[in-house]
Amino acid sequence: MTFSSIKAPKLRFPGFTGDWQKSSLSTFVDPNRKITYGIVQPGTFVEEGVPLVRGGDYSTGWVSLSEIKRVAPEIDAPYQRSKLRSGDLLMTIVGANTGTIASVPDWLEGANITQTTARIAVHGPTADKGFILQCLKSHIGVSEVRKYVKGAAQPGLNLSDIENFDIPAPTVSEQKKIASFLGAIDKRGAQLITQRSLLEDFKKGCIQQLFSQEIRFKNDEGGDFPDWKEKSLGDVFTWVRTNSFSRNHLTDVGGEVQNIHYGDIHTKFHSNFRQSDEEVPFVKGARAADVPENEKCRLGDVVIADASEDYADIGKAIEIVELSATPLLAGLHTFIARPVPGALALGFSGYLLRTPAMRKQIMRIAQGISVLGLSKGNLEKLTIQLPHPDEQKKIAKFLSSIDIKISLVSEELKHAQTFKKGLLQQMFI
Numbered sequence: 001m002t003f004s005s006i007k008a009p010k011l012r013f014p015g016f017t018g019d020w021q022k023s024s025l026s027t028f029v030d031p032n033r034k035i036t037y038g039i040v041q042p043g044t045f046v047e048e049g050v051p052l053v054r055g056g057d058y059s060t061g062w063v064s065l066s067e068i069k070r071v072a073p074e075i076d077a078p079y080q081r082s083k084l085r086s087g088d089l090l091m092t093i094v095g096a097n098t099g100t101i102a103s104v105p106d107w108l109e110g111a112n113i114t115q116t117t118a119r120i121a122v123h124g125p126t127a128d129k130g131f132i133l134q135c136l137k138s139h140i141g142v143s144e145v146r147k148y149v150k151g152a153a154q155p156g157l158n159l160s161d162i163e164n165f166d167i168p169a170p171t172v173s174e175q176k177k178i179a180s181f182l183g184a185i186d187k188r189g190a191q192l193i194t195q196r197s198l199l200e201d202f203k204k205g206c207i208q209q210l211f212s213q214e215i216r217f218k219n220d221e222g223g224d225f226p227d228w229k230e231k232s233l234g235d236v237f238t239w240v241r242t243n244s245f246s247r248n249h250l251t252d253v254g255g256e257v258q259n260i261h262y263g264d265i266h267t268k269f270h271s272n273f274r275q276s277d278e279e280v281p282f283v284k285g286a287r288a289a290d291v292p293e294n295e296k297c298r299l300g301d302v303v304i305a306d307a308s309e310d311y312a313d314i315g316k317a318i319e320i321v322e323l324s325a326t327p328l329l330a331g332l333h334t335f336i337a338r339p340v341p342g343a344l345a346l347g348f349s350g351y352l353l354r355t356p357a358m359r360k361q362i363m364r365i366a367q368g369i370s371v372l373g374l375s376k377g378n379l380e381k382l383t384i385q386l387p388h389p390d391e392q393k394k395i396a397k398f399l400s401s402i403d404i405k406i407s408l409v410s411e412e413l414k415h416a417q418t419f420k421k422g423l424l425q426q427m428f429i
Contacts, residue, residue: 006019006020006021006022006168006429007019007020007429008020008429009426009427009428009429010426011423011426011427012174012427013174013177013178013181016170016171016173016174016177020168020169020170020429021168021169021170022166022167022168022169023166023167023169024163024164024165024166024167025120025132025162025163025164025165025166025167026163026164027124027126027127027167027169028122028123028124028126028127028132028167028169029120029121029122029123029124029163030121030122030123030124033081033119033121033123034121035118035119035120035121035159035162035163036081036082036118036119036159037082037093037113037114037115037116037117037118037119037159038052038053038079038082038112038113038114038115038117038119039052039071039075039076039079039082039112039113039114039115040115041075042069042071042075042114043071043072043075045069045070045071046070046071046072047070048070049070049071049072049073049075049076050070050071050072050073050075050076050110050111050112051065051068051069051070051108051110051111051112052068052069052070052071052076052111052112052113052114053068053084053090053104053108053111053112053113053114053117054068054069054113054114054116054117055092055094055095055097055100055114055116055117056097058090058100058102059092059097059100061190061193062102062105065107065108068108068111071112076112079112082112082113082119083110083111083112084104084108084109084110084111084112084113084119085104085109085121086104086105086106086108086109087103087104087122087129088103088104088119088120088121088122089101089102089103089104089119089120089121089122089129089132089133089136090102090103090104090113090117090118090119090120091117091118091120091136091157091162092116092117092118093116093117093118093156093157093159093162094115094116094154094155094156094157095116095154095155095156096155098145098149098155098156098157099141099142099145099149099157101133101136101137101141103129103130103133118157118159118162120132120162125172126169126172127169127172127175128172128175128176128179129179130175130176130179130180130182130183131175131176131178131179132167133179134178134179134182134183134424134428135167135168135428136165136167138424138428139424139425139428140166140167140168140428140429141165144165144166145157148161148162148164148165168428168429178427182420182423182424182427185416185419185420185423186420188416189413189416189417189420192409192412192413192416193413195409196406196409196410196413199402199405199406199409200406202402203399203402203403203406206398206399206402207351207354207355207356207399208355208356210395210398210399211351211352211355211357211385212357213228213385216391217391217394217395217398219390219391225387225388225390225391226387226388228385228386228387229385229386230383230384230385230386231383231384231385231386232380232381232382232383232384233337233379233380233381233382233383233384234380234381235340235343236339236340236343236344236384236386237302237337237338237339237340237380238337238338238340239335239336239337239338239376240294240295240301240336240337240338241294241295241336242295242329242330242331242332242334242335242336243259243295243329243330243331243332244331244332245259245261245283245329245331245332246331246332247261247263247281249283249284249331250281250282250283250284250331251281251282251283251284252279252281252282253282254282255282255283255284255285255286256282256286256287256288256326256327257282257283257286257287257288257291257326257327257328257329258275258280258281258282258283258326258327258328258329259280259281259282259283259328259329259330259331260280260297260303260318260328260329260330260331260334261281261331261332261334262305262306262307262308262331262332262333262334264280264281265303265304265305265313265316265317265318265334266305266308266313266316269318270318270350270403270407271317271318271319271350271351271353271354271403272318272319272321272347272350272351272400272403273303273318273319273320273321273322273350274321274322275320275322275323275324275326275328276322276324277322280328283329288326288327291327291329295329296327296328296329297320297323297328297329297330297336298320298323298338299320299321299322299323299346300319300320300321300338300339300344300346300349301319301320301336301337301338301339302317302318302319302320302336302337302338302339302349302350302353303317303318303320303330303334303335303336303337304316304317304334304335304336304337304353304374304379305317305333305334306333306334306335306373306374306375307333307371307372307373307374308366308371308372309370309371309372310372311363311366311372314362314363314366314372314373314374315353315359315362315363315366315374315379316354317337317349317350317353317354318350319346319347319348319349319350319353321346321347321350335374335376335379337349337379342389343386343389344386344389344392345389345390345392345393345396346396347393347396347397347400348392348393348395348396351395351396351399352384358382358384361382361383362374362379362382365378365379365382
């Protein structure tokens with residue numbers, strides 16, 4: 001395949017001039033290890049065998065080796081053509097994650113892939129593996145995938161189409177410079193993801209030990225707090241009216257009244273909800289002056305999602321620990337549980353209702369087949385172990401401090417990803 005000239009990008013390292021070249025991806029692939037997919041019928045997975053990489057193993061960053069399934073050597077043997085080497089590139093070619101790209105790490109040397117993943121063995125004097133990886137992960141790769149992907153219900157790519165992807169190719173020395181720079185940003189991003197994951201695991205462990213009373217706080221004088229008391233949710237909460245606004249009644253473009261949608265509790269809102277930090281939709285056409293005071297969310301209110309398609313999200317709850325000047329409501333498929341005065345410290349309920357013990361109780365009372373639901377009557381009967389309000393404050397403060405650290409790491413990661421996205425737009429044509 002011959003190279004053709006294209007314009008140079010806006011942003012370049014010093015010392016590099018002139019137009020870039022462009023060619024098909026096949027130009028940069030080892031002719032002895034052509035783009036290929038892997039094992040068609042892996043059969044039953046085994047404890048000891050050859051690691052078999054699937055799209056989900058790298059779609060959001062590599063899982064650990066222990067999480068990767070294995071196949072028997074006799075299943076792997078006929079597929080030597082798709083065996084992996086360190087630095088090979090992988091692309092998901094079937095399903096919702098079609099076009100996802102990853103580089104094979106050293107510890108997967110000798111592994112194999114499924115038929116839903118393509119291996120791209122970058123090789124040759126005109127290509128740097130790191131550069132091709134960054135290019136395929138950039139808007140260029142996204143555009144090429146969109147150009148060739150087929151099917152709506154089950155999207156897919158043909159290997160011949162991947163070979164025809166248009167790839168920019170500056171000199172190898174410039175490729176290496178770009179790859180090294182962007183790779184350093186990726187490395188920092190991976191470190192932040194690991195740091196966030198460790199903090200989240202630490203938080204889970206703390207919640208388990210605190211709410212099982214394996215760890216107890218002391219009072220300000222160094223003495224013990226009173227024993228925890230068993231209560232029902234009905235003892236410590238009353239119910240507040242919610243509206244029936246579906247997603248069709250909401251907008252993200254602004255307004256005078258905000259509304260909590262149960263789907264956002266499932267997917268994005270923090271357990272301790274701060275209105276000014278969350279992206280909350282607005283009610284179309286609603287006026288702040290028309291909202292009755294008794295329907296507005298208040299500090300300490302717990303908003304519970306009473307419907308879900310799966311047990312993981314049914315009954316998921318958030319506690320409102322900060323409000324802005326914009327009136328806040330709760331809508332379709334939510335309950336507002338308002339604490340009885342003096343029963344609960346601000347910030348404690350959001351953690352309490354997400355403890356493993358509470359989640360088990362909630363899942364046990366969920367009813368339904370295709371869609372699960374909860375009733376207020378059943379929720380009121382659930383039991384909780386409740387510490388003294390002053391101990392609640394200490395627990396909430398401690399767990400909140402971990403959440404703050406997680407948020408800071410998440411924000412740094414978001415900035416790094418946004419920074420890189422901007423660079424890619426200017427460093428690639």
